[in-house]
Amino acid sequence: MTFADRLKTLIGEESVSGFARRVDISEALIRKYLKGSEPSFTKANQIAIRANCSLEWLATGCGYLYRHAEVVDQDALIAAYTAVTGQTPNDEKVTELVKMVSGYQFLRKHKKTDGYLDIEAMTTFLSIAKMERK
Template identity: 35%
Template sequence: MKNENDVSFPTMGKETFADRLEMAIGTTSVRAFASAIDLSEGALRKYLRGQSLPQIDKALLMARQANVSLDWLISGEGHSQTGNEVTEIVNNEFNEEYSLIPGYHISVSTGHGRITDSEPVKRHLAFRRKWLKFRGFEAEKLAVVFASGDSMEPTIHNNNTLLVNTSDTKLTDGSIFVLRFGDELYAKRLQKRFDGDVLLISDNKEYEDQIVKADEIDKLHIIGKVVWIGKDLY
């Protein structure tokens, strides 16, 4: 099933998205253009070779950086160059349809805990407002982080994108939470025991469950519930 946050770009005549992107970048180096929109050079080159297509939030960043029309970049329709008035219209239409959720370059360990420092927002992922409303999420209470490790396989794989609802911190048995225990971040299923202890459960049964004793609960901080997982198929 197609991810509703993905976007398909049609081909207009012989001109493909890759062709239009190459024209938009112009004489700017691929490395400099990629750096300006916080994208890896390798990912940008894949778009230029037509090997993959960006999500719409990345396409919008490309259009803004190149000062071209988003409509032209993704479909080939209209004029390539855009003035301030057209840019404002495009941005308004995008903002009406999508919410941009902040993404942090924080690797949440799904193996052994990894010590991390606070990180600034590095990128944004676009989610449809209708979907957020249907799920009862508030955009400003959501955050995107990245998984590291294999202890939650097959549910979560290394480098998967995790959407975290920071407004949902009530411990519910069996749900997956991003949590901090001491100085370490984890993504684990939680289960509260009758004696007051809390189990940190791994889906990969090669890992033993971890126990947070009742007298250590003050060291356990639930950051939010994992509500969506973005995966590569290969």
């Protein structure tokens, strides 16, 4: 499978223009990728993050199509928070919750060789993730 094939799979039945809006990349550029052009790492990562897709799968075809503990589905998080608390979280609270869940997911998958949680690595991960969202 080529990158274009994997992108077609990711888009599925969604319109190209709708997908382009969702991943915040121009429709013309998405169509260029669908015709065989290869994206830069930055653009591929942007597509993966916004489409909740594994960057490894999108780039190589290996691994899993959807991320397991790499991103937080904000719509699901907001719905869960609202169901539990009876309140809709404001933007500041959503950011706080996303960081908490991202940190939790990171710690679940990354432990030191002695088995202890790698808090320092999680802190680094969260600071890098914050920089990439800007």
